[in-house]
Amino acid sequence: ALVSMRQLLDHAAENGYGLPAFNVNNLEQVMAIMQAADECDSPVIMQGSAGARKYAGEAFLRHLIDAAIEAYPHIPVVMHQDHGASPAVCINAIRSGFSSVMMDGSLLEDAKTPSSFEYNVEVTRKVVEMSHAVGVSVEGELGCLGSLETGMGEKEDGQGAEGVLTMDQLLTDPNEAAEFVKATGVDALAIAIGTSHGAYKFTRPPTGDVLAISRVKEIHARIPNTHLVMHGSSSVPQEWLKIINDFGGEMGETYGVPVEEIVEGIKHGVRKVNIDTDLRMASTGAVRKYLAENKKNFDPRKFLAAATVAMKEICKARYTAFGSAGQA
Numbered sequence: 196a197l198v199s200m201r202q203l204l205d206h207a208a209e210n211g212y213g214l215p216a217f218n219v220n221n222l223e224q225v226m227a228i229m230q231a232a233d234e235c236d237s238p239v240i241m242q243g244s245a246g247a248r249k250y251a252g253e254a255f256l257r258h259l260i261d262a263a264i265e266a267y268p269h270i271p272v273v274m275h276q277d278h279g280a281s282p283a284v285c286i287n288a289i290r291s292g293f294s295s296v297m298m299d300g301s302l303l304e305d306a307k308t309p310s311s312f313e314y315n316v317e318v319t320r321k322v323v324e325m326s327h328a329v330g331v332s333v334e335g336e337l338g339c340l341g342s343l344e345t346g347m348g349e350k351e352d353g354q355g356a357e358g359v360l361t362m363d364q365l366l367t368d369p370n371e372a373a374e375f376v377k378a379t380g381v382d383a384l385a386i387a388i389g390t391s392h393g394a395y396k397f398t399r400p401p402t403g404d405v406l407a408i409s410r411v412k413e414i415h416a417r418i419p420n421t422h423l424v425m426h427g428s429s430s431v432p433q434e435w436l437k438i439i440n441d442f443g444g445e446m447g448e449t450y451g452v453p454v455e456e457i458v459e460g461i462k463h464g465v466r467k468v469n470i471d472t473d474l475r476m477a478s479t480g481a482v483r484k485y486l487a488e489n490k491k492n493f494d495p496r497k498f499l500a501a502a503t504v505a506m507k508e509i510c511k512a513r514y515t516a517f518g519s520a521g522q523a
């Protein structure tokens with residue numbers, strides 16, 4: 196059944212677990228996420244980005260998620276719009292049937308220029324007013340994703356804040372977070388703690404100076420009733436990195452957010468954990484491997500099924516580690 200994000204995150208808070216929020220663009224991702232949820236008995240958050248809408252179109256995304264709800268009626272599903280760049284984008288998603296939207300006012304409408312606190316409050320509050328009137332939940336973001344190793348905004352995949360960022364922007368301030376939540380009424384707050392989108396997050400396994408889980412604790416202590424969201428939270432599995440490169444890929448050395456650090460965040464108010472890159476890497480690795488080992492194959496269902504299995508294993512591992520398994 197389609198449920199609101201608020202319902203699901205409240206349940207997660209009451210029961211002390213976190214939910215992975217997986218990005219979806221196509222049938223195989225939706226199937227992998229749902230098969231894993233069914234096997235683990237976990238609730239589901241699926242989210243569509245602007246890139247997903249560009250790739251598949253609003254109608255296909257919506258019907259894929261509707262199909263998931265029909266095929267697995269016993270699993271609670273949130274259909275969330277990821278990184279809305281303006282109130283207009285959020286209204287369109289609501290009209291399209293999404294049960295949750297993200298108004299990412301940490302950046303201007305170009306989705307790359309860091310905004311002022313006042314701008315962020317204004318657009319986010321507007322979206323909260325409209326969304327709550329129709330029972331839709333809202334995620335806001337305070338702070339900009341970027342690297343504490345380099346001080347730069349993310350640019351790797353051409354998304355997110357551009358250029359050099361200040362420490363204030365790279366690490367969400369607990370007092371500002373309290374003011375932001377009070378002024379906007381958001382249901383969930385995405386925070387900046389040194390993670391970034393895409394595969395190239397850290398040049399070495401991250402330590403506390405570049406991945407500030409301590410900041411999660413400080414924010415949670417200040418706003419204990421706000422559901423926190425971690426973006427850029429793929430773990431960048433080294434085994435899939437190796438498979439990709441062993442079978443013709445050329446990805447560079449890179450490290451993600453360790454699952455155990457996310458679990459630490461979940462102990463301190465993190466309820467939604469955004470993951471896209473891990474499923475991309477698993478599917479790319481599985482397809483490369485399948486095609487290299489089955490050179491006579493020309494039936495796409497074969498290599499797409501291999502990708503689905505690979506993604507499903509990651510989903511199961513996250514449902515289990517984050518504690519959402521058994522909570523559907």
Ligand code: G3H
Nearest residue numbers: 218244246247278392471
């Ligand atoms: O926001 C980040 C997600 O990984 C979505 O990426 O814009 O390439 O679909 P995308």
Ligand code: 13P
Nearest residue numbers: 393427428429469471472
């Ligand atoms: P990753 O690129 O780390 O998977 O992050 C995804 C994300 O934050 C989507 O909003």
Ligand code: NA
Nearest residue numbers: 276277278297
């Ligand atoms: Na989001």
Ligand code: ZN
Nearest residue numbers: 392426427469
């Ligand atoms: Zn994100």
